[in-house]
Amino acid sequence: xYQYDTIDKEMLADRSAEFRGQVARRxxxxxxxxxxxxxxxxxxxxxxxxxxxxxxxIPYGSLNPTQLRKLAWIGRTYxxxxxxxxxxxxxxxxWIKLKDAPDILDHLASVDMHxxxxxxxxxxxxxxxxxxxxxxxxxxDPRVWAEAIRQxxxxxxxxxxxxxxxxxxxxxxxxxxxxxxxxxxxxxxxxARDGALGFEVIVxxxxxxxxxxxxxxxxxxxxxxxxxxxxxxxxxYNRHGRRDNIYKARIKIxxxxxxxxxxxxxxxxxxxxxxxxxxxxxTELARIRGAFAPLGFxxxxxxxxxxxxxxxxxxxxxxxxxxxxxxxKKSGYGIVEISLKAIGETPGDATSDQMDVxxxxxxxxxxxxxxxxxxxxxxxxxxxxxxxxxxxxxxxAAGLATPNINLVSDIIAxxxxxxxxxxxxxxIPIAQHIAEKFRDQDRAxxxxxxxxxxxxxxxxxxxxxxxxxxxxxxxxxxxEFYQLTLGGSGAEDAAVGSMLGPxxxxxxxxxxxxTLVDVYLRERQDGERFPDTFRRTGVAPFKEAVYADxx
Amino acid sequence: MPTLxxxxxxxxxxxxxxxxxxxxxxxxxxxxxxxxxxRFQSDGDRLLSEGRRxxxxxxxxxxxxxxxxxxxxxxxxxxxxxxxxDGRSYTNARLLRExxxxxxxxxxxGDVLREQAPWMVRVGFDAxxxxxxxxxxxxxxxxxxxxHVYQRxxxxxxxxxxxxxx
Amino acid sequence: xxxxxxxxLTDGEVVFWKDGxxxxxxxxxxxxxxxxxxxxxAEALGKGQGTTVVDVYLIDLVxxxxxxxxxxxxxxxxxxxxTNHPHHGKQAEGGAVVEALQHASGAARSTGxxxxxxxx
Numbered sequence: 001x002y003q004y005d006t007i008d009k010e011m012l013a014d015r016s017a018e019f020r021g022q023v024a025r026r027x028x029x030x031x032x033x034x035x036x037x038x039x040x041x042x043x044x045x046x047x048x049x050x051x052x053x054x055x056x057x058i059p060y061g062s063l064n065p066t067q068l069r070k071l072a073w074i075g076r077t078y079x080x081x082x083x084x085x086x087x088x089x090x091x092x093x094x095w096i097k098l099k100d101a102p103d104i105l106d107h108l109a110s111v112d113m114h115x116x117x118x119x120x121x122x123x124x125x126x127x128x129x130x131x132x133x134x135x136x137x138x139x140x141d142p143r144v145w146a147e148a149i150r151q152x153x154x155x156x157x158x159x160x161x162x163x164x165x166x167x168x169x170x171x172x173x174x175x176x177x178x179x180x181x182x183x184x185x186x187x188x189x190x191x192a193r194d195g196a197l198g199f200e201v202i203v204x205x206x207x208x209x210x211x212x213x214x215x216x217x218x219x220x221x222x223x224x225x226x227x228x229x230x231x232x233x234x235x236x237y238n239r240h241g242r243r244d245n246i247y248k249a250r251i252k253i254x255x256x257x258x259x260x261x262x263x264x265x266x267x268x269x270x271x272x273x274x275x276x277x278x279x280x281x282x283t284e285l286a287r288i289r290g291a292f293a294p295l296g297f298x299x300x301x302x303x304x305x306x307x308x309x310x311x312x313x314x315x316x317x318x319x320x321x322x323x324x325x326x327x328x329k330k331s332g333y334g335i336v337e338i339s340l341k342a343i344g345e346t347p348g349d350a351t352s353d354q355m356d357v358x359x360x361x362x363x364x365x366x367x368x369x370x371x372x373x374x375x376x377x378x379x380x381x382x383x384x385x386x387x388x389x390x391x392x393x394x395x396x397a398a399g400l401a402t403p404n405i406n407l408v409s410d411i412i413a414x415x416x417x418x419x420x421x422x423x424x425x426x427x428i429p430i431a432q433h434i435a436e437k438f439r440d441q442d443r444a445x446x447x448x449x450x451x452x453x454x455x456x457x458x459x460x461x462x463x464x465x466x467x468x469x470x471x472x473x474x475x476x477x478x479x480e481f482y483q484l485t486l487g488g489s490g491a492e493d494a495a496v497g498s499m500l501g502p503x504x505x506x507x508x509x510x511x512x513x514x515t516l517v518d519v520y521l522r523e524r525q526d527g528e529r530f531p532d533t534f535r536r537t538g539v540a541p542f543k544e545a546v547y548a549d550x551x
Numbered sequence: 552m553p554t555l556x557x558x559x560x561x562x563x564x565x566x567x568x569x570x571x572x573x574x575x576x577x578x579x580x581x582x583x584x585x586x587x588x589x590r591f592q593s594d595g596d597r598l599l600s601e602g603r604r605x606x607x608x609x610x611x612x613x614x615x616x617x618x619x620x621x622x623x624x625x626x627x628x629x630x631x632x633x634x635x636x637d638g639r640s641y642t643n644a645r646l647l648r649e650x651x652x653x654x655x656x657x658x659x660x661g662d663v664l665r666e667q668a669p670w671m672v673r674v675g676f677d678a679x680x681x682x683x684x685x686x687x688x689x690x691x692x693x694x695x696x697x698x699h700v701y702q703r704x705x706x707x708x709x710x711x712x713x714x715x716x717x
Numbered sequence: 718x719x720x721x722x723x724x725x726l727t728d729g730e731v732v733f734w735k736d737g738x739x740x741x742x743x744x745x746x747x748x749x750x751x752x753x754x755x756x757x758x759a760e761a762l763g764k765g766q767g768t769t770v771v772d773v774y775l776i777d778l779v780x781x782x783x784x785x786x787x788x789x790x791x792x793x794x795x796x797x798x799x800t801n802h803p804h805h806g807k808q809a810e811g812g813a814v815v816e817a818l819q820h821a822s823g824a825a826r827s828t829g830x831x832x833x834x835x836x837x
Contacts, residue, residue, distance in 0.1 A: 011698075278702065
């Protein structure tokens with residue numbers, strides 16, 4: 001993992017000191033709320049329904065045990081003993097006091113963490129594949145480039161007051177676990193026939209009020225020219241993105257208005273003028289790359305007796321392995337997904353005690369490496385199969401062994417109206433009700449991969465547009481209603497879901513999802529996933545069943 | 552009259568402003584003046600021939616390319632921040648310094664707050680008309696906030712990656 | 718009826734106006750008849766307390782179980798706490814007013830809040 005050096009640490013210390021001064025000026029009355037709001041929002045501090053919320057950055061979703069323990073400690077000391085992992089792979093504390101925020105930032109800085117650029121119209125946390133460095137599918141380690149972008153984008157002198165927020169995702173595997181095509185910029189690392197590495201550059205994807213699947217504006221960008229190319233894209237956007245209407249200010253609107261050819265032409269012209277002065281020198285790239293060098297993997301046989309024995313004798317363990325353990329590039333190792341979607345719990349929430357358990361397991365069995373996924377789960381990327389039974393037992397004891405990764409109860413949900421000042425409707429209880437319907441794990445496995453994503457408002461923090469089943473909370477005359485969409489995907493087959501029909505009231509949503517699943521099971525042909533069946537049959541059978549029930 | 556803070560050799564100082572902002576609907580002032588792009592295009596030649604020093608004030612939606620051929624004749628370029636969140640003038644400033652090698656003053660005008668100082672100085676602004684009554688000392692503190700920077704920009708500061716090479 | 722609400726500056730806590738000061742429990746809030754000019758006067762006073770509270774606005778109330786509850790779902794959640802954690806927030810202490818809020822049903826947004834949104 002990347003280790004912060006003196007320079008990185010001093011950046012955080014300086015930021016923390018600046019924010020302490022700003023809070024003091026607010027509390028003393030020197031700053032009005034309007035003046036202070038824009039300052040706290042540059043530091044991830046929002047005022048929500050019940051308290052302040054602090055959004056802590058987890059750059060490219062990567063944590064070490066010391067950092068996770070610190071988050072647990074902050075949750076215990078300053079919040080109500082938990083934290084909420086987000087679709088940007090960050091962590092939010094929902095019960096923060098303004099007067100504590102400067103101390104919290106100091107505690108975060110003590111473990112190389114911060115809240116920089118977790119809000120505001122700037123370049124936000126870059127996300128990447130949670131299996132980076134562990135999966136055989138990748139052509140290179142995307143974290144190298146994510147760290148390069150982290151540094152380049154931090155307090156960027158020109159791009160900190162963009163028309164709107166800006167999100168970048170990088171994947172290096174054909175199976176996209178980052179939702180790259182619905183980002184402002186999606187970068188797909190590829191290897192050319194001659195072995196050279198380059199990025200496919202996708203610009204202008206996004207969700208929100210007007211979802212777009214981003215077009216590719218460059219098929220192959222040599223990797224060492226990444227930063228100058230990003231600079232060219234951001235410059236065209238900063239100059240020409242709309243600033244008159246907040247809902248038309250994202251880069252997707254500019255790309256759609258210009259057309260991808262014209263947009264690409266403007267970027268290429270700007271890039272030619274910029275030259276390579278902002279690109280990182282090879283020495284710096286080598287330094288960053290060195291930080292992600294593979295750790296000491298042991299040479300192990302493919303087959304682990306301890307693992308096989310446990311699987312054969314313990315059906316619960318076998319089920320966990322079936323759903324939550326993914327193939328590792330090294331024989332004898334596995335990638336372990338830790339579901340934060342226990343049935344009946346809040347999606348993405350982890351208690352401080354649970355964070356401590358994960359930190360301990362990562363330290364003992366997982367090469368000190370923990371990842372956060374954009375689907376609001378955690379990953380131990382490097383676990384020996386020999387150790388899996390112990391890891392599973394440790395997780396199970398902490399309520400962290402829910403065997404439902406990618407299944408129907410592995411639901412993305414934003415905090416919604418239970419916490420968020422922007423929300424129109426609740427998202428969490430909807431997720432809980434749906435998950436309860438699929439408490440029977442045999443049934444959930446029979447349904448197979450099914451991605452349900454729920455947002456409490458049109459801002460789409462819960463990625464509802466790209467859910468196989470998407471659920472959007474709307475406010476109809478003060479009451480909570482939910483708009484369902486089908487057939488979306490945030491993966492390599494990215495698609496925006498199609499509307500099912502009229503919005504449903506709060507207490508009808510879980511039943512409607514149950515009905516949709518029944519229709520899918522009835523209609524599906526060999527091996528089809530839910531979106532495959534939907535794309536084949538169209539909306540008709542689903543619509544008929546749900547609205548027949550509703551009458 | 553707004554306070555003018557200038558940056559010389561890294562030191563922020565309050566200075567008397569030799570220039571007068573002249574709006575499009577105002578009578579021409581005497582002495583050195585700052586004009587809109589449109590007014591500069593109509594009156595600039597005449598005023599320059601009188602030996603006055605001229606500055607042009609660009610709105611955030613006007614691009615510095617419009618001034619490309621006039622820059623050698625200008626003493627300063629003032630870039631507007633209609634709202635502090637409108638970040639287009641950062642690009643204009645940086646292009647003035649890096650692409651057009653403009654060596655005159657680049658002045659930040661409009662909704663100019665000391666919190667923007669660390670970014671402004673990096674893209675090439677060396678004069679500020681603060682909207683928040685901040686003093687030169689407060690600007691100096693804001694300018695010196697960060698000991699390091701991660702990127703190359705128009706201020707010539709050594710970025711982290713070059714610092715690391717020693 | 719109406720009540721006046723805000724969030725406290727130092728910790729974000731939801732608070733309600735009562736006779737010139739801010740209290741944490743909706744049960745303790747001062748209530749006004751819809752057309753009572755005192756409500757608007759209190760709102761103006763509250764908005765002047767920028768170092769004590771932020772986002773000051775009047776909320777509409779509706780009758781529930783013989784008591785008064787905020788009309789909008791959002792305001793009831795603010796007055797109670799999140800529905801996914803019944804032990805978090807003000808609802809934890811229980812009581813008749815909390816129960817009345819929990820049983821109150823539906824209906825429109827508060828006009829005060831709508832005005833606040835428009836103002837931004």
